[in-house]
Amino acid sequence: MASVISSMGLGSGIDINSLVTNLVNAEQAPVTQKLNKREAADQAKLTAFGTIKGALADFRSSLAGLSKLGNTNQRTATSSDTSSVTVTADSNADLGNYRLEVKQLAQGHAVASTPFATVNAPVGTGTLTIKLGTYQTEPSPTFVQNPDKGTLSLTIDSSNNTLSGIRDAINKADAGISAAIVYNGSGYQLVLNSEDGGVKNAMQITGIAGLQYTSGTVAGDTMTQTQAAKDAIVSINGLDVHSTSNTVSNALKGVTLNLLKAEAPNTQTLVNVDISQGSADSFTKPLQDFVKSYNDLYAAVKSVASYNAATKTAGPLLGDSVVQGAMAMVRSQLTQPVSGLTGSIRSLVDIGLRTQADGTLSLDTTKLKQAVSTDRDSVAAVFAVLGRPGNTGVQYTDATSATKTGSYAVNVTHAATQGFLTGNALAAPFPLVLTGAGNDNTFSISVDGVNSDPIALTPNTYANGDALATEIQARINGDSKLRTANVSVSVALDAGNHLVITSKSFGSSSNVSVTQANSALGLTVGSGSTAGSDIAGTIGGLEAEGKGQQLSAISGDASGLKLLIGDNTAGDKGAVSFSRGLTERLDKALGSILNTNGSVSARLNGLQKDLDRIQSDRDKLAERMSQLQRRLIKQFTAMDSLVGQLQSTGSYLAQQLSNLPNSNSSN
Template sequence: MTGISSLGVGSGIDIRGLVDQLVAAERAPQQNRIDRQAERFQTQLSALGQVRSALSSFQTQVRDLAQQNSFLSTRATSSNEGAIAVTARDGADAGNFDIQVNRLAQAQSIATGAFASRDAVLGSGSLTFRFGAVEQDESGAVTGFSQNADKATRTIQIDPANNTLQGIRDAVNGADIGVRANIVNDGSGERLVFSSTESGEDNGFLIDVDSADAALNRLAFNESSTETIITRSASNAELTIDGLAVTRSSNTITDLIDGVTLDLRQTTETAARIQVETDNSGAREAIEGFVAAFNELQGKLRELTRFNPETETAGPLNGNAAVRNITSQLRNALTAPLAALEGREVRAMADIGILTTREGGLELNADRLESALERDPDAVAALFGRTGIVDGGGFSFDSSRTATENGRYGVNVSELASRGRFSGAGIGGGPISIAEGDNTFRILVDGTRSEVLTLRPGDYDSPNAVARELQALINGSSVLRDGNRSVSVSFDIETNSFTVTSQRYGSESSIAFNSVAAGLSASLGIDGGVATAGTDVQGTIGGVAAEGFGQFLTGQSGPTNGLKLKVDGGQTGDLGSITYSRGIMSDLDRILQDFIGANGSISNQTNSLNSQLSRLDSDQERLDRRMSQVESRYVAQFSAMDQMVAQMNETSQFLSQQLATLNFNNNNNRR
C-alpha cells in the first residue's frame, strides 16, 4: 500500500504491525472456517478417489470371474508322451482310455524319372491333380482310384514361362493346391518329387498330363503312367482305444474323445493310458483371488469409515451414506441365493464355501468348494457367470444379452431348420460319360455365384464317382471358398437322381444352376430339377414365440429376450428346458458400475465436493477483498492519527523552543 513503509514515523508507533494484527484478528474466524472446510473436502475427495480405485480393482476381479470358462477347465495326461501327446479343452469328456498306436498316418509322395538338369525344358501343356484313394499292385503300379469328394481337382498350366523343372516346382508350390514340389538329385539325375500336404488314404493324388510334348508327359502318375513311381504311399493312422480298432487320416486326432486332441508321434507295443479329468485348481485359485479382492476392498472401506472411540477420531468417510450403501448392496448380492438355480444343491455362495465373517469380510471353506465342484460344476459356473444349463436334448445354450433374465424356460420346436438343395431329374443308373467341350456350368450357393466350372470329361464308372467329382469341383471354387460357401453332392439310387445340398441352414440357404452346358445338363438331370430353399428353425422359449435364423432360436421379448439357443437335434416338440443364470458376478458388476460409473454416486459426491471447493474459492476471494478494504481503512485511520501526532509534536517542539527563548531573554534582562 502507498505510504505503508513510512507508517509510524510521526508517532513512533509500529502502525504496520498494529494494522497486521488487527487485520489478522478480524480475518482469523472466517479464514479458519474456510481452511477447515477445504481441508475436510480435500480429504473426502482423496478418500472417495481411494474408494473408486478399490471398487474398480474389485470390478476387474468380478468381470474376470464372470468368465467361468477361465476356471472350469479339464486336464489330460498321457503315460507315454513320446508316443501320444494329449491336450483337452474345457468341458472335455472325463475318463481313462487305453490307446495303442499300430500305424502312423502318412502323406503320399511320388518321384518322376531323372532329368539332365533343373533347367531342362519339358514343353507346354497342363498338369491336373486329382485327389483321393490310390490303389496299387505289388509293383507299385496304379490299378484304381476313388475320388475324394471334399478335395477339388486342380490344374496347373505349363507354358514357356514355367516349363523347366524349377518352373514347374515353383508353379505347383505357388498354386497352393495341397501338393508340395521339390527337386532332388539321387545321383542319377534331377527328379521332381511331389508330396501331399495332408496325410491319409483319401488324400493321395494322381497327375494327368495334357501335352503334345513327351518330356512333360513323363510327369504323369496314373493308371497308364510307367515312369513316375510312388515313394511313400498315403496311409491312415491305425490305433485301438480300449480294444476298439479305429483309423484316422491324420496323426492329429480331434474326434475320437470329445474335447480331446491326440497327437500320435510313434507306434507303440503296448497301450498308453490317457487320463482326462476335471481340473479344479483354476477354480480354486480364481475364487481364492475373488475372496482376497473382496476382503481387500472391505479393509479399505473400513479404514476410511472407521471411528476410534478411544481417540474419538473418525475416518474421512465416517457416516457416508453412499459407502454404507455400497457395503450393504455387495453383502446382499453375495449372500442371496440364485432363484434360477432353485432345486439344485448349489444355488448360493455359502453352498460352495464362501462365507461371511463377523467383520464383514469373506472366508473360503476349501473342502466345501471342492465338494461343490465335484457334485455340480455347471451350477458353480452358473453362480459366477452367464450360463445356460440344458435339461433335455436336441439343443444347446449359445449366448444371451443384458436383457435376458434369470429363470428356467421350456423349449418347444415346431419346425427344424433345413438346408437349401437342388434335386435333379432322374437319369438312370450305370456309367456316365461327360463330353469334353460340353461340360461347363455355374452354380449359386446361398446367393453367391461361382466362376465358370468345368467337370472333368471322361467315362465315370458310376453316378457316385460323378457325385464325388462334382462336389470336389464346386467346393474347390475360389469364389465360393472366399464366401465360405460349400455343398454336398449325393446320388439317390431309388430315384436315380443327383442332389446338391448347401452346408448352410436357414432361409438364406439355396442352390441354383445357371449357364449349364446342354450335354452336362442332360447327363446330370439338371433340366427338370427342382430347387428347394432352406428354412429357419421355428419354436418357443418359455412359451413365447422366438425368432429363428438357421439353426438358432432367439427370444425376442420378456424374460427370454436375447436368449439364443442352437437347435441341432432331429426332433420337434418339447425338447426340455434351459436354466439361465446371469450369475452373481453380473449383479456385482452392475452394483459396482452404479457406484463408480459416470453417473454413479461416487461421481455425484465427487462433483458435489468439487462444487463446494469452488464455493470456498469464491468465499476466499471475497474474504481477501474485504480484508484488503479493512487494511486500507486501518492504514488510512492510523495514517491520519500519525499525521496529527506529528503535527502535535511539531507544535510541542515549537512551544518548547519559544518558552526556552523567553526564559533566556528574561535572564539577560535581570542582569
C-alpha cells in the first residue's frame, strides 16, 4: 500500500500519502482515545478488585482463630519441670494443683532365645502360644492372664519353623508382640518384646520347646528374660499411682501426664502440675488478630474506594456498589447480636470490640477480661456454633445448617444397650477340665456381625469361673478377624454357671452369637443371643432418631442436632442450649461475596469481559480504518488520474492554439 501511495501525486502534485494518513488518523484518534480511557479505567478497577478480594480472603482466614474459642471449658495445664513431666488437659479436667514425683517409668517385657547358628536354623514345630499377664509368687508361683489382652496362637510347621520364619509370623500377627533377631557375635537370638509396658503385660510363651518362657512356673524354660515388665509409678500428692504406660490418662479426670524421666531413688524431686481455667489471654490473641485483619481490610478498601481531598483524586472503585455492599454486609454482621444468647453478653460490643471514629475496630482488653471472668461460656458463644448441655451425661457432638438456635429439652425413653449371649450351664462343675479331646475346648462366635475363626482354649484345669472367663475373653479378643474389625467382648460367669459374653459396642448392630457349638461350655448355635438396642427419646419434645448411644433430632427447629448420651440411663436429661456465633455467620457472608457466584467474582468477570470487548473494538476499528484508507486511496488515485488527463489535454490545446495562423498578431 505504501508503494501505491508513494507513487501518487504525479498528476496533481499533491502529497496524497500525507493527506490520506492525516485523514485516517483524524478519524481514528478520538475513538482510540475513548478506548484507551475505558481500558485504563477497567485495568485500574481490575487491579483494585484484586486487592479487595485478597483483603476479604485474609479477613475470612482470621476467623479460624475465633472458631477455637468455642471450647467453653478450655483448660490451661502447666508443669514446673517439662523434662520430667509434660501435661495436657481436656475441657472436662478438674481444676487443681498437684505435686508429682516420678518414681519409675513403665517398660515392656523382653525375652531372648538361646543362640542359633543361623537365622534359618530349625527351632521346632507345634502351636506357639503367647499370653500377656502377671507373674505372681504368692501363695505360689503362677501366671495370671490379662483378660484385656488377646492370646496369640501361631501354627509353626515346616514352612516357618526357623528363627526368621517365626519372627515374621509374630510380626505379621500384629498382636502387641514384636520380634527381632539379634546377632550376639557368636550366634543368632530371637528377641521378643511386649509392645505395652506394665507388670500386667509380661509374656508367657509355650508350645515350642525351643521357645518357652514361663518365669519358672512351668518346667522347661529355654528363653531368658532380658528386661522385666514394669509399671510406671508416679506419686500424686503423696499417693502412688501405677500405670502400664508412661502416658497416664486415668489418674486425674481429663488430665494426661506424659512421664519422661524417673528421679533417682531418695531424691524426692517434686514437679508442680497446675490445671487452671483458661485465662482471658486465650481470647485476647485471636481477637487482636481479628481486629488487625479487619483494619487491614478497611485500609485496603479505603485506598481504592475513597476520595483524596489533598490530591483531589478519586480511587478507581469510589462509589462502586459491589464494594459498598460487601463492606455494609461485613459491618452488619459485626454489629448484630448472636441469636440464641440472652443476658449481658450477646455481641462484640459486649466483650470490648467497638468501631472507632475513623471506621476501624479497636479491642478493649480490660472489658474483654471482665466479660471472660463474668461469663466465659457466653463469650465463647459469641463466636462459635455451640450446644451447651445442662446435664453432664449429655455431650453435644454436631449440628447442621438446618438446626435453629434455641433451648431444647432432652428426654431418653430407652437407654442404649449392648448385645450379649447367655449360654447354657457348664457341662461340669469346677474345677472344669478341658483336655482338647473331642474339641471340648473349641468354639466359634460372631460379634457385631463379624465371624471369628475357630477359637481354641488352652487345654487346662480351670479352678473357677474367673480363670475360665479370663481365658475365653482373651482368646476371643485375640482372634485376628475380630481384632481387624475392631470389635471385642467382655466375658463373665453368672451365678448359675452360665457364660455371659457381651459385645463392647452399643445399639442395634451390637450382638453376639455362637457359630460353632461347644457343649462343655454350654454354647449352642442359634440360642441365647440378645441383640443390643438403640437409644430412643425426644429432643425439643419431638421424637428423635437413635443410633447406638447417639440421639439425633430429625424434625422441628432442633433438626440436625446430635447428642451423645453417655450415662446409659433413661429419663429427663435437662436441656441443650444451641446458638450460632459470629464465626459461622460472618464466614457465610464472606463466602457469598467471594465464591465463584459472588458479587466480587461477578464484577471481576464483567471487567474482564469489557476488556475483551475493548480489544474487539480495537480490532474492528483497525479494520474500519483500513477500509477507509483503501477507499481514500482509490478516490485520490482517481482524482490524480483525472488531473493528469486534464493537464495533458491542456498542454495539447495550448500546443494546438500556438499553431493557429496569426496567433502572434492576434495576441
